[in-house]
Amino acid sequence: AQSVTQLGSHVSVSEGALVLLRCNYSSSVPPYLFWYVQYPNQGLQLLLKYTTGATLVKGINGFEAEFKKSETSFHLTKPSAHMSDAAEYFCAVSEWDAGNMLTFGGGTRLMVKP
Amino acid sequence: DSGVTQTPKHLITATGQRVTLRCSPRSGDLSVYWYQQSLDQGLQFLIQYYNGEERAKGNILERFSAQQFPDLHSELNLSSLELGDSALYFCASRGYAGGELPGTDTQYFGPGTRLTVL
Numbered sequence: 630a631q632s633v634t635q636l637g638s639h640v641s642v643s644e645g646a647l648v649l650l651r652c653n654y655s656s657s658v659p660p661y662l663f664w665y666v667q668y669p670n671q672g673l674q675l676l677l678k679y680t681t682g683a684t685l686v687k688g689i690n691g692f693e694a695e696f697k698k699s700e701t702s703f704h705l706t707k708p709s710a711h712m713s714d715a716a717e718y719f720c721a722v723s724e725w726d727a728g729n730m731l732t733f734g735g736g737t738r739l740m741v742k743p
Numbered sequence: 744d745s746g747v748t749q750t751p752k753h754l755i756t757a758t759g760q761r762v763t764l765r766c767s768p769r770s771g772d773l774s775v776y777w778y779q780q781s782l783d784q785g786l787q788f789l790i791q792y793y794n795g796e797e798r799a800k801g802n803i804l805e806r807f808s809a810q811q812f813p814d815l816h817s818e819l820n821l822s823s824l825e826l827g828d829s830a831l832y833f834c835a836s837r838g839y840a841g842g843e844l845p846g847t848d849t850q851y852f853g854p855g856t857r858l859t860v861l
Contacts, residue, residue, distance in 0.1 A: 671854060672745060672747075672833060672852035672853050672854045672855055673833070673835075673852040674745070674852070675849050675850075675851075678849065719786060729774075729791075729799075729837065729848075729850075730776060730788040730791055730799055730801060731776075731778075731788065731850060732788070733785060733787075734785075735785050736785065736786070
């Protein structure tokens with residue numbers, strides 16, 4: 630079975646600072662990787678996904694992530710944090726050979742200080 | 744708005760009771776997934792249906808069951824409820840765009856149903 634580890638359940642940055650949320654996965658097959666964001670009292674919204682091809686993936690709201698196979702990582706970054714980025718972020722891997730369900734990491738709560 | 748609707752938004756009930764959560768997928772989506780989000784277990788996959796048939800099962804308890812109806816809406820039934828069943832239950836539907844590789848298409852999540860068992 631595949632698994633996802635998100636380092637740091639809470640990350641705090643200042644407004645305008647770099648955002649870096651870490652995600653490592655384990656997979657015996659080429660993974661499909663996703664980042665979702667959950668705002669308070671809302672469902673999950675897709676930020677970006679990696680399937681094949683270019684390893685640097687750009688998503689919505691200025692976020693991007695880089696797939697590094699050698700490091701089994703898919704870290705999420707944003708050059709400059711906004712107050713509106715405060716939310717919980719989930720990294721997930723798709724089990725494409727078993728119904729395409731998503732296996733999620735534990736989540737990282739991003740706090741943005743003014 | 745993802746296009747996936749879930750009702751009710753909140754549900755408060757007592758231990759031992761039975762509840763039904765409802766999900767309507769996005770128009771045209773045939774796949775429905777159910778996930779549970781709790782403080783203890785995080786976000787976990789429960790079960791998947793595709794066009795009325797069960798396709799995959801995750802960490803779903805025997806007290807829980809689901810079905811997908813001909814109009815593609817789905818219901819998750821939770822019975823003999825325990826305090827530990829208190830959680831946020833999400834439904835997601837999958838939009839397969841045809842040309843994409845299996846597993847790469849996006850799952851669209853509903854707003855969830857918050858279940859509180861007292």
